[in-house]
Structure formats: structure tokens, C-alpha cells
Amino acid sequence: MSKNLLITLLPSSGVDLGRWLLAHYKVDYTERPHAPIFHVLALKSWGVGAEEYPLFVQDGEKYKGNDFTQPMLEAKAPPELKLIPNDPAAAKEVDELQHYARFTVGGAVVNWSYWNLLKYKSVVWPSLTTQVPWYEKLVWFVLYPIMRGLMYKGLKLDQSVADEGLKTIYAGFDKFDAMLADGRPYLTGDKLTYADLAMSACLGPMILAQGYHGMLPNHAKCPVFMQKIYAELRARPTGLHIQKMYDLHRPAALLQV
Secondary structure: OOOOEEEEEOOOHHHHHHHHHHHHOOOOOEEEEEOOOHHHHHHHHOOOOOOOOOEEEEOOEEEEOHHHHHHHHHHHOOHHHOOOOOOHHHHHHHHHHHHHHHHHHHHHHHHHHHHHHOOOHHHHHHHHHOOOOHHHHHHHHHOHHHHHHHHHHHHOOOHHHHHHHHHHHHHHHHHHHHHHOOOOOEOOEOOOOHHHHHHHHHHHHHOOOOOOOOOOOOHHHOOHHHHHHHHHHHHOHHHHHHHHHHHHHOOOOOOOO
16 A cells, blocks of 8 residues: 555546646545545544545645646656646646646536536545545435535535536637547647546536546436437537546556555
């Protein structure tokens, strides 16, 4: 078991990006996944804030989220593993794209997904509880309606927020579709960058990407209206690109606990 630890909110797309970064940079780690709400308590026990995840702990040093972990790993990486271009203009483009994917579109994915999926306990159950501590699973099992309500309240979710989120998601797919229309293999050209990983992880839940380690729902168990959206987005250039990134660049592995 690796001494490096990754403290996570199990289903989070930002967490799956963190897993991907560690795998890409060839850093061994042991994951300690937590169910929603309980992840806040876990982070506080490490002396960090509720939003500072995934928390990567290496040699006693705490890297509070991907904005701290990625630059540290990039600085130590050999040339063939670099994800940020040397050219300042190209680096700026990559940074803007990863930020847009993670926070604008990725935030919308979170809002739309949680609002809809939490209505169906059996559908979302693996995403909430796979290999989390037993007591977290027990509380979620017994108090599911209450825990769901706390999540809705904490994230300020309602139908209007979910509807706006879906509009933002489609706008994001439109933007990335346009970039990929010329047949380029990666978002910014001929080389894999941080933008590709960020976009793929944070939009991956909208196509139920194979290879995503956060235990996405089974397509066949999702409500029909969600199945239709997943199928539509999966067939678009951005959806195809996301799955290609997982197929080509995500090392095969199970949830590391």
C-alpha cells in the first residue's frame, strides 16, 4: 500500500481528474473514498476546507485540490509526461480551457446530475457508497431522504438550476465540438494536454464514460429522459473525444483503496 494518500469524494468529477493526474504522472497512491457529506468531515479531520478535494498527501505535505497537485506534479514530470506546453500562448489556452471545463461546464454537470440522479436511490447507490467506510454507507441507507435533502440544500439545487445547467452543458459541447471539427487529435492540436484530461473527466459523467473511476450509474437503470441525453451527447464529437481519451490515456485500474 502506497504511503501517498488521496482523500476523495467518491463520485466527484474533480476527483476523477485527480486520479487521472496521478496515474498520468505515474505516482502511486492509496485512495480513501468517502460518501457525500461525510467527505467534509474527512477533510476537516485533515485540517482542510470542505471544497479542498481531492486532497493529496505526500510525505506529510498536503496538496489541497487539483490546482495545487497538478502544478507540483507537472514541475517534477519528465518531458514526455508534461501536460502544459512550453509556449506561453499555448499554455494560456490550455489553462483557460481546463478552467472552463472544470468550473463552468463541470459545475453545470454536477448540478444537473445530482438533482436528477439523487431521485433514484438504486441508480446512484454505487456512486455514493462503493468502498466507503461501512458507517457512511449505513447512514446513507437509513437516512437517504434526509441526506439527499441536505445535498440539495448545500448545493442550492432545484429544477431551475438543473435546467440552466443542462443549457450550459450543451453550450460546452458546442464549444468543444467546434474545436474538434477540423479533425485534430487533441483539443489544442497534436499533443495531449491538461485541457483534454480536465474536459474528459468533468464532462465524462454526461456520456457515462467507460473508465471513469467514480462508479457512474448503469445507463440501463437511468430514467429514460437521461438515457436519451447521455446517448445524444455520447455520439457527438466531444463525447467521442472524451471516450477516446479514457480509452487511450487512462491507465487501466480499479478504484485504489
